[in-house]
Amino acid sequence: MQKIILKLFQENPSEKFTRHEIAKLLNLSMAQNKKLDNDLESLVKEAKLLLDTDNCYAFRDEKRILKGKLKLHNQGFGFFIPDDTNKKDTFIPSRQLNYAMDNDEVLVESYRNKKDGRFEGRVIEIVNRGTSRIVGQVNKSGKHFFIQPIEKGFPFEIYIPIKKLNNAKHDDMVAVTIIQYPGQDITAMGEVSQIFGQESNSKVLTQAILFKHDIKSEFSAAIQKELKSVPEEIEDTLPADRIDLRHLPIITIDGITAKDFDDAVCVVKKGKSYILYVSIADVSEYVKIGTELDTEAQRRGTSTYLPGECIPMLPEKLSNNLCSLVPHEPRYTLTAEIHYNLNFEFTKASFYRSFIKSKKRATYEEVQGYFDGLGHDSFDKPIRDSLDIMKTLSERLIKQAFDRGSLDFDLPESELVYDSNGRITTIQKSQRFFSHRLIEVFMIAANEAVAQLFRINNLPLMNRIHENPDPFKMGVFTDTLNNLGFKIQNLKQFNQVFNRIEGHALESFLKIFFLRSLKQAQYSIKNTGHYGLGLKDYAHYTSPIRRYPDLTVHRQLISLIQASGKNQITYKKADIKSKPKKFNKKLCYKEQEIEQLAKHCSERERETIDAEREVIKIKKAQFVERFLGKSFHGLITRIGKQGMGIELEPYFVEGFLSLTNLKNDYFYFDDKNFILVGKRTKQRFKIGDHITVIVDKVDVLEGDIVLAIKGTDNHQNKRHGKRNDKRNEKRQDDSKKNKKYYKGKSRSKSKKQKNKRNK
Template identity: 30%
Template sequence: MKPKKQTTPLPTRDQILAFIRESPVPVGKREIAKAFNIKGADRVGLKELLRDLRADGAVARGTRRELMDPGALPEYLVIEVIGPDADGDLLARPVHWNPDDGAAPPEIIVQPTREHAAPGAGDRLLARLRKRGQRRYDAQIVRKVGHGPRRILGVVEMPRGARNAFVRPTDRKLRYEIEVAPRDLNDAVDGDVVWVEPMGGHLARRGRVLEKVGTLRDPRAVSLIAIAANDIPVEFPEAALVQAREAVAAPLGDRVDMRGVPFVTIDGEDARDFDDAVWAEPDSDPANPGGWHLSVAIADVAWYVRPDDALDRAAVRRGNSVYFPDRVVPMLPEELSNGWCSLRPHEDRPTLVAEMWIDAAGHLKRHRFHRALIRSAARLTYTRMQQARDGHPDGELLPLMNDVVAPLYGAYATLLQARQARGTIDLDLPERLVSLDETGRIASIRLRERFDSHRLIEEFMILANVAAAETLERRHQPCMYRVHAPPDAAKVQALREFLATLGIGLPPGLNLQPRDFEGVLRKAAGQPYERLVHETILRSQSQAVYSPENVGHFGLALRRYAHFTSPIRRYADLLVHRALITGLGLGAGGLPPDAGAGFAELGESISQCERRAVAAERAAMDRYMAAYMADRVGAEFGARIAGVTRFGLFVELDDSGANGLIPIKTLGEEYFDHDEPGQALVGRRTGATWRLGDRVRVRLREADVATGGLLFEMLERVEAAASRPGPAARRVRAPGKTAARRPTTRRR
């Protein structure tokens, strides 16, 4: 039988997406069919179209069978009350908010109700949300579901002449202080960082000090605040410490003896552990002209940490190591992380080695894994390797140039060729480097240099990670993949609109490939807005996570990818090692028979640990920057506008990369509209415009070490961003007097 002819034309993808996006609540197939008058057998075609939209990531599931914009919040959500804003509106945020790009959560305004007592800061509510704008929601209380944390981290402040002290939260979201009577200070004094417990309920503005974490007078308190605020485990259980202290050298046994291979470790000058070593040589196989034989040796952590022993339980709780300028919170005790599992030069170390052969185009032809004993020939740094590559080797590197350095760079050049051919997204964003003096105070903050030697190690590690994933699939072993899904439709559309303001096009449709984004980066290369484009593309991408379900790695343009190269600092890598040991029959320390059943839950757990570590490291860097800038309050700086929001402008300083806020109320005595597509604030009366990417001159008004916040005031625009559609940018000099009125915004 011939299929029935479609009697009612189906709506286009764009029409359906617009309907879902504009709906204040999630909708389902029934609502879409009704809106477009689709009946009877015609619904089959609609069902297939909606299935394709879900598969492409253009829409997401809400509750039940509802569909929603991937960038939207669901209709029902648990939220936590932050507190009132300047106008008295009660603000809240999602309890669980882990965006891929680190963006701030949408604004949620809790609506008053007669049925429920007025909630206060810290209260958690099940609420029904109704969209009020692109990133703004009204929340109707369904019921109260509890409180947030019962204790709050803050800094003790003792105003002169006041009877009581006050604790100011280190969390910028908590916009209130807690009063503490002298008898409840628990020996805390002005400047101490403490845990405080509100008394008389979480809404109370009085409390008592539970314990002291540190003091802001000690520069090392910066990382302590980040550790405490993010609940990062610091102390190891005694059983784990005992097990680490009793560890001994691993025997050669059945391992391959590779102590004669001149492996080298290449890390930063400030590296604290060395868990990977590399070596390469031209492939001697005449059937592979121009090919290379590479080896990546990784510390055999699985030999020392067995499933469900004391060390393993401590490691899975931590998930990964956390790095701060003044300390490391390691995943495993120092006896392993800096001892038996650190590939120190000229010392025998047990490893798991990935041997790989690539052809002249950089394609992986074959690979094998085995346990081995190696002896690193040298502990090298990225800077020394780059100097050697540039023709200035030091005394240790000079005898290694022909047999070690040259082959490593030769193999790297071939791998780079393959990377460029498959079209990966190469975002090259600078990283800040904090240098401390002997007292722990900040000596300097600068942007870390990036060399080809960094990229060399990255390419070797990526190849080994791919080989590990392929091996586990062939051996039918559980695999903890590192997955990176394509960006969702809402973020792609927002990126497309932003790029259009720069005159850069992004191919139409939702099925974009990494090479499409790389094409955008090439167009932006050398332009004043190059770095801005890199950062915006980064924010548009999904967040990489750990999962036993393989969806590929979009950013690297790889079909399969698993982290294999850092088991001393990432639990996911330890799982991959154990799976390889089991699958290849490499001896003790493999996966238990039923381990795969728990991989989904374990993947979510270690992904959350990773997000926790990233949040702590970022917060510490913000506080270090605030401490560094504290004695420069009142100074003027060159900067660029790095973010535009309804409440103000974020600027980034040229010299240090410090980020801070210019509140909208300080920009002038008029109302500013938020031109979201144009990434600008536009004065309603004068047309004065502040755009993303504008180069400006600013003055530092405040540096808050406790919260890591920097506040600036605008002085003038130095150079306007690239010409864009919309209101023309006017040269603006900020007035000395600030507006008392709260400006309104308009979403477009």
């Protein structure tokens, strides 16, 4: 009968059937029906059929099965990233995770969703577990203890036997080592390995988040020992293998609080050329391959920037001293010397190891003041002359970027302002000047030039790529623009549209919508171009103090210069479109090494970005918590099916007003015009409207700020702690009903619990 069953699935390879449906479709006799369970079990064991968590059977087609890594989203679903880089990432619905967890190595079968025709996947096997530790809060239910993971999308609570608590108490934030993974009728179980403290402590939450993302602030004793062999200062004597640039009016331009100065720049006119010098700290002078310093820098992948704090990739002796391009001190650098003609068109680029002395540590505010006609006394004449040419050159480069389709828009970022006691006094929009844009375009020019050099010579490099967006997502975004009256025919018109919406109420919403429609930039041995910048060649070269990919590019570039037999290497504009050269000498890294490093660095970058966002979100919630019950004038910044995002004035922080908190009417979402409409009153809410709201609840652990309309009876001024009380009351009720649970039955969150948590 197994052949008959298999034939059913072979004729319907994309379908899933329950046991009952199989029996009905095959019109089985009573005797065959009794044998069906055994036959189905055998076919699953023989890897001919799949059995998913919905107890549905499907045909196992090896051609549709891929191996890769699972990444969970905070709303409970996941994305499958195949090992085969030629394959696209696949969306995994929460019901198809099959007890898989974040970072697990899994086998996934893809299938086409019947509703929209798009491909989805289901986890059919967990090859290797990728998560061994979980960070969360201890919660007591009766006599039993659980860990509530801080990840919103984590689908399980973890049971902790009393003997495995290791002195942890109710409400403690802890790290847990998983000693039993979840499965069908199997409870996730763990042991407390580290106690951070109570949730109410701001530092405790930050420590827990950093631990969750494997970000360490301390450096090992072995690294401290290596640092003793590093000199305290650099002698002001030109090394034989470096070109002397100490005569140039070169300066650093950074933020007021910056301490690690990666880059120094200047522009000079020489004959019929403008020459842009971008000198970058030569970190490779001190961080050698195979050392403890290098191993730890590679593990970290990047520095982490938190409000009022930096966790550096390199120890401070290097990041803030020897490698930092501080003023009036000799420093080892790697320079990109880029030439432009009098029409500011690129003509050639050279690269070499250099020796510089920065003439000034300038800030963005100082430089902008000079451009605005203020602060001339802050700069010597050679620096002023350089700044004047820098301004003109950067304006031309910005226009060239716009013309080639580079996405030219900036979203305002929040800035947390602290008092002398470390308490947040306000949250405001960070200021952004033309001077910021100037440095950006110079760094992009240097990054592009390095990548072009390696493509021209047909040599391996860790590229920074940004793939073309998904056509479906771009279609949705284009339809949205057209529905809102911003007519667009093709992707090249986006910059024109963004110029048109500047200052419009929908500006911020549409830009965020667009960014979320794009793919993530990443590191890769493959050079597929950078969509966002409109460039064919791009790499990260300008920040080796804080990014490991830049350090690998430096090493590869230095080995190329050395292999050339000269002290510098040059290419011209004509070389860009010529056939790649054959360069036979070996460089620092082989292709396979770069491929592995690129994958690791992309992963570390994502972890760091997530950690930074989570810490900022929590700190914003802690700030707003002091305003519980108080009313604010708010600006509606986004609208969706669940409710509205509202920016609280005068603070640059957003809360959420759920539709369930709009009590006077039933509101429905008009997804074409992005408005909420009251069914009875016809009242409308649209992006850009002002509204008076009350801070109703704040959940610091989740970083959630819940708002209510002033005057409605739903506003209760609840602190986040009461959420745990309600959850624990329910647990105690459940515990009384089913005491057998703790002996092994799996406890995954119900759909209702998940939805409540995700709001």
